[in-house]
Amino acid sequence: MPDLKYDVLGIGNAIVDVIARAEDDFLVTQKMQKGGMALIDEPRAEAIYDAMGPAVESSGGSAANTIVGVAGFGARAAFVGKVKDDELGRTFAHDIRAAGVSFDTPPASDGPSTARCYVLVTPDGERTMNTYLGAAQDLHPADVDPPQIAAAAITYLEGYLWDPPHAKEAFRKAAKIAHDAGRKVALTLSDAFCVGRYRSEFLDLIKTGTVDLVFANESELKSLYETADFDTAAKVLRGDAKLAVVTRSEKGCVVVSKDAMIEVPAAPIRKMVDATGAGDLFAAGFLFGLARGRDHRTAAQLGAIAAAEVIQHIGARPEVSLKGLAQESGLPV
Amino acid sequence: MPDLKYDVLGIGNAIVDVIARAEDDFLVTQKMQKGGMALIDEPRAEAIYDAMGPAVESSGGSAANTIVGVAGFGARAAFVGKVKDDELGRTFAHDIRAAGVSFDTPPASDGPSTARCYVLVTPDGERTMNTYLGAAQDLHPADVDPPQIAAAAITYLEGYLWDPPHAKEAFRKAAKIAHDAGRKVALTLSDAFCVGRYRSEFLDLIKTGTVDLVFANESELKSLYETADFDTAAKVLRGDAKLAVVTRSEKGCVVVSKDAMIEVPAAPIRKMVDATGAGDLFAAGFLFGLARGRDHRTAAQLGAIAAAEVIQHIGARPEVSLKGLAQESGLPV
Numbered sequence: 093m094p095d096l097k098y099d100v101l102g103i104g105n106a107i108v109d110v111i112a113r114a115e116d117d118f119l120v121t122q123k124m125q126k127g128g129m130a131l132i133d134e135p136r137a138e139a140i141y142d143a144m145g146p147a148v149e150s151s152g153g154s155a156a157n158t159i160v161g162v163a164g165f166g167a168r169a170a171f172v173g174k175v176k177d178d179e180l181g182r183t184f185a186h187d188i189r190a191a192g193v194s195f196d197t198p199p200a201s202d203g204p205s206t207a208r209c210y211v212l213v214t215p216d217g218e219r220t221m222n223t224y225l226g227a228a229q230d231l232h233p234a235d236v237d238p239p240q241i242a243a244a245a246i247t248y249l250e251g252y253l254w255d256p257p258h259a260k261e262a263f264r265k266a267a268k269i270a271h272d273a274g275r276k277v278a279l280t281l282s283d284a285f286c287v288g289r290y291r292s293e294f295l296d297l298i299k300t301g302t303v304d305l306v307f308a309n310e311s312e313l314k315s316l317y318e319t320a321d322f323d324t325a326a327k328v329l330r331g332d333a334k335l336a337v338v339t340r341s342e343k344g345c346v347v348v349s350k351d352a353m354i355e356v357p358a359a360p361i362r363k364m365v366d367a368t369g370a371g372d373l374f375a376a377g378f379l380f381g382l383a384r385g386r387d388h389r390t391a392a393q394l395g396a397i398a399a400a401e402v403i404q405h406i407g408a409r410p411e412v413s414l415k416g417l418a419q420e421s422g423l424p425v
Numbered sequence: 426m427p428d429l430k431y432d433v434l435g436i437g438n439a440i441v442d443v444i445a446r447a448e449d450d451f452l453v454t455q456k457m458q459k460g461g462m463a464l465i466d467e468p469r470a471e472a473i474y475d476a477m478g479p480a481v482e483s484s485g486g487s488a489a490n491t492i493v494g495v496a497g498f499g500a501r502a503a504f505v506g507k508v509k510d511d512e513l514g515r516t517f518a519h520d521i522r523a524a525g526v527s528f529d530t531p532p533a534s535d536g537p538s539t540a541r542c543y544v545l546v547t548p549d550g551e552r553t554m555n556t557y558l559g560a561a562q563d564l565h566p567a568d569v570d571p572p573q574i575a576a577a578a579i580t581y582l583e584g585y586l587w588d589p590p591h592a593k594e595a596f597r598k599a600a601k602i603a604h605d606a607g608r609k610v611a612l613t614l615s616d617a618f619c620v621g622r623y624r625s626e627f628l629d630l631i632k633t634g635t636v637d638l639v640f641a642n643e644s645e646l647k648s649l650y651e652t653a654d655f656d657t658a659a660k661v662l663r664g665d666a667k668l669a670v671v672t673r674s675e676k677g678c679v680v681v682s683k684d685a686m687i688e689v690p691a692a693p694i695r696k697m698v699d700a701t702g703a704g705d706l707f708a709a710g711f712l713f714g715l716a717r718g719r720d721h722r723t724a725a726q727l728g729a730i731a732a733a734e735v736i737q738h739i740g741a742r743p744e745v746s747l748k749g750l751a752q753e754s755g756l757p758v
Contacts, residue, residue: 187480191478409479
């Protein structure tokens, strides 16, 4: 087995978020599904940008946010994802590297521009996302470097990788390399609509053990098993998955394994400002805990404090040291 | 006199902020003067960006922030400033227009890229700025449209306009048009180092009545009169200026006129997260109050609540409706 070089390596769509506040009316007028992630083309991206309010730009991307969170806890982290060699691509690369993450995927020199996600944050703190995948569509299996994957304790993959044409091949390639090297593979289901698009494939990944750990929120879980009943879905998940964590917003999370169903409460917050990145940062804390050999409850507590940090400000990347936060909370780092 | 179309029109450097948190050590290593604004060239801009942590991008520019604040109170506002026709220039234009501000200055089609300010926010909330002026250097008197200036009750100008080569001519042209049309002219001294560069010219603008209203913070005032004693400086200012407001951070502000020296306390805050834009937003509230015919104390209170909003989050543009905040505070809008 090669030397362990990374605690967690993530593969995902490399995206810069363009974030604005919006009233619920705006979502209605723009025919946006509140709380969801819609894929859009470039003309629609421009139309949304023209219509939306003053924005801030911040690097995003679900798995990328998670990996930045893992690094923020003090772990060794790497990311694989495709940007273009343009202004936003340089911004993405700067931000992830400046967070201490190894990021070596070569940028595309031509083709569509770096991916952007137009995020509308309503007064209740909920976020509604519109993603123009751009250069992220060009992630190929060749971008997955076998020695790098084999050197990571956990390879973390996002369900959103099913959207670009070749990224799922990259996903499968990475999962095989990781397992052949005796490593673990984790998957987030990403979004209820994404689950709707790729349900049978995601179920297959879980049931065949292609992934060792699954992250889902309540609506993704319900979408996966096409039921409105949480307990029913959780029970089936327990039969299907080796290990899963279901996040339930302010109700905390449930760690689902063959041995036990462990409920862990959410960390207290003052006010939810922007839900963007809540699930991503929960996964960061949980993965960090696992990589450090903590028990499931402790790992979930680490996830909870990271999620609590990120929803109390605009943007999906932590603004303070997660390591410091964990220490203040008396959690091991 | 032409019809009044705008309550406040601002002229300033059109800049996009690139904001990151930094430890005080970083400022020392990078030889940055804490709390100041330094002008930098493009190689230095790149070196700073490479060295700084993960950042968010948000439209900025001192007078532009003020004008966005004026619009946020519900007033009619316009801005004049130069961007390039590039990605950041489109971002700047989008953000200011989406805030409800008229912005018609044609972008430069060639020459240097849109201006960027690298803002380092230290744990105490203080901000240290490094500005690459780029396309903002190309603001010319021809960008000042006489009928537009004449249609604004107050024309607001930033001292930073003395840095680009032709912007001060634009400044003087605008001031003359405004006065010829029976309008008012306001100036912010911008920065203590900026005052150091252009002290005699700024004093001349004040003493000759080229400006009717001056905004300064404590260190700018002390730099203007080259004294360490606030009371001495305030007394001389009272003799020189028609009307002035001196902001003193958590100590509130003093409105200095021939008739009176009115002290107005700062609005309460929970925590100073990022001081960027404090002075800009104070000016927004005060100018809005004046444009609505409020007394000086009320105008200063409007300034205080706008400043309090902007220092409690990252970035120099308000995140909530200033009109709403004023209403909650029982102030007239």
